[in-house]
Amino acid sequence: MRTQKQRSYCRWLLAAGLLFVMFVAGCASPSQQPSQAVQTTLARCADKDCFISAANDCQEINVTLNEDVGVFKYSSSKDCVFTKTLVSPNENETPEMKKLLSGKSFVCAYKKGAFDGQWVTSLVVGIEYCEGELKDILGKLILFA
Amino acid sequence: MIFFYFLCIGSFIFLPNKTRVMKAVMHFSVVFLVYIIVFSSLAVQAEDFVWETYQGATQWSVSVTEDESGCGGGKKVHSIALQLQHNQKSVGVGNWGHGPTKGTFSGNTLSIPERTIPDSGGTSKLYAFNVEFTPDCSGFAGAYRWDYRGQGQSCSGSTSLRATRTDGNGCPEEKEQKTEVNVVREGLDRLLRLNKEIQDLDRKIALLGEEESSSLRAELYSNLKRKGDQFDILRPKIEDNYRKILNKDPDNFWANWDIAELEKSRGNYKAYFDHFDRAVTNERTESVSKVLKKKAAEDLGLSEFPTIVGSPSVRKISDDMNSRQGVSVYDVNVDVPKEPSKWEKFKIKVWTAIAPEFHNAVNELVGVQQK
Numbered sequence: 001m002r003t004q005k006q007r008s009y010c011r012w013l014l015a016a017g018l019l020f021v022m023f024v025a026g027c028a029s030p031s032q033q034p035s036q037a038v039q040t041t042l043a044r045c046a047d048k049d050c051f052i053s054a055a056n057d058c059q060e061i062n063v064t065l066n067e068d069v070g071v072f073k074y075s076s077s078k079d080c081v082f083t084k085t086l087v088s089p090n091e092n093e094t095p096e097m098k099k100l101l102s103g104k105s106f107v108c109a110y111k112k113g114a115f116d117g118q119w120v121t122s123l124v125v126g127i128e129y130c131e132g133e134l135k136d137i138l139g140k141l142i143l144f145a
Numbered sequence: 146m147i148f149f150y151f152l153c154i155g156s157f158i159f160l161p162n163k164t165r166v167m168k169a170v171m172h173f174s175v176v177f178l179v180y181i182i183v184f185s186s187l188a189v190q191a192e193d194f195v196w197e198t199y200q201g202a203t204q205w206s207v208s209v210t211e212d213e214s215g216c217g218g219g220k221k222v223h224s225i226a227l228q229l230q231h232n233q234k235s236v237g238v239g240n241w242g243h244g245p246t247k248g249t250f251s252g253n254t255l256s257i258p259e260r261t262i263p264d265s266g267g268t269s270k271l272y273a274f275n276v277e278f279t280p281d282c283s284g285f286a287g288a289y290r291w292d293y294r295g296q297g298q299s300c301s302g303s304t305s306l307r308a309t310r311t312d313g314n315g316c317p318e319e320k321e322q323k324t325e326v327n328v329v330r331e332g333l334d335r336l337l338r339l340n341k342e343i344q345d346l347d348r349k350i351a352l353l354g355e356e357e358s359s360s361l362r363a364e365l366y367s368n369l370k371r372k373g374d375q376f377d378i379l380r381p382k383i384e385d386n387y388r389k390i391l392n393k394d395p396d397n398f399w400a401n402w403d404i405a406e407l408e409k410s411r412g413n414y415k416a417y418f419d420h421f422d423r424a425v426t427n428e429r430t431e432s433v434s435k436v437l438k439k440k441a442a443e444d445l446g447l448s449e450f451p452t453i454v455g456s457p458s459v460r461k462i463s464d465d466m467n468s469r470q471g472v473s474v475y476d477v478n479v480d481v482p483k484e485p486s487k488w489e490k491f492k493i494k495v496w497t498a499i500a501p502e503f504h505n506a507v508n509e510l511v512g513v514q515q516k
Contacts, residue, residue: 124465138458141445141451141456142499
């Protein structure tokens with residue numbers, strides 16, 4: 001039969017063991033601090049100006065904005081490629097126009113420091129340097145403006 | 146008629162006694178069939194021609210009948226040689242006795258507006274009238290009433306015109322111009338294809354990695370040089386051919402349109418816009434705009450034209466362009482016109498600069514054969 005002293009000793013031993021296990025588990029788990037090699041570079045923006053600035057720096061960023069024409073998604077990548085997608089057109093477009101425009105996008109390559117903000121602020125200005133279905137459609141829609 | 150013809154052939158072959166009547170009937174039907182085939186095809190060609198798209202001069206012999214019986218005179222008929230100077234819808238009409246005037250074509254109907262002219266010590270008010278041109282381009286006819294006031298007299302009469310064309314048979318020169326440009330266009334198509342092949346080769350070479358074999362690299366460079374040399378030999382010949390057409394007719398639509406495409410393919414956007422402006426004159430804008438919009442709507446799968454009122458996208462495009470003094474396209478400034486009458490041409494100009502395939506689109510629209 002254990003004495004009270006022995007029982008107290010066991011409790012301390014158990015507590016120390018648990019502490020040790022927790023210490024070892026904490027040291028073995030992946031670090032919460034990102035390493036240099038896998039550092040996350042995804043920038044965050046909530047408006048056009050912020051996006052334009054980030055894209056100009058060829059940062060990897062996505063922004064989705066609700067505008068008069070519809071919901072646009074703007075993306076830029078580390079290799080300085082900009083993508084503009086009309087996710088969903090304005091509800092007031094005709095069914096044919098909605099079907100035509102939904103999900104269409106164009107892509108524009110540029111040099112760092114030379115991002116054309118008009119790709120974001122305008123529908124058609126500067127798109128001659130871009131490629132994609134959305135460019136072709138918007139180009140034709142100019143005739144009806 | 147064709148059935149009758151074959152009936153005659155059959156009877157001629159199978160009847161044992163070839164009667165004179167049967168022979169005569171067969172000969173007549175052969176002649177009649179040839180007549181129908183030849184003149185039907187001419188009529189089909191002529192139906193395709195619309196005077197409101199023509200540019201150039203035509204010559205006519207006009208029989209003018211003046212009915213002055215309301216003014217105490219009688220009917221007088223005289224013939225006169227008349228020239229029409231066509232600038233698509235707008236036409237300058239020579240003097241058939243009441244002074245030169247201008248008219249406007251709609252299809253093959255020329256509308257002459259009302260005017261007042263000095264006449265024998267007084268004035269004559271000539272009422273507006275239409276002149277109808279025949280589908281085979283061989284003649285026209287029209288008549289108008291007039292009111293004379295002068296020398297203590299006022300009376301009314303009429304003048305009728307009946308004309309036959311004297312400078313050619315069939316519908317006139319625009320088809321010949323197009324044919325001349327079509328011959329040159331074969332060379333242009335080759336040149337544009339070469340240009341595209343050169344650009345593709347450039348791109349392939351640019352994408353070559355370090356690890357790509359030197360033989361592949363050498364082959365690509367060799368192809369590029371060969372095509373570049375062919376381009377350098379062909380280009381001045383093609384340009385020279387078009388310059389010859391433009392020297393005779395500086396506003397020739399097709400020559401300017403094609404040279405515009407050539408300049409665009411070389412990245413010379415300033416020259417592209419200059420030739421575009423000469424090709425798409427103000428008079429041509431409406432007809433060009435009409436066909437381009439129709440084609441664009443078809444390509445987009447739209448059953449009706451979208452409008453600024455009905456489409457937020459189209460409205461935004463319009464606002465984008467209207468809010469600026471100029472729009473930069475390939476770093477060349479294109480002024481945004483203040484006059485609404487120039488807006489259509491501006492839109493066509495911007496779209497054709499952006500659209501890679503507009504040249505072929507226009508060719509398709511007007512039925513120009515492509516190789």
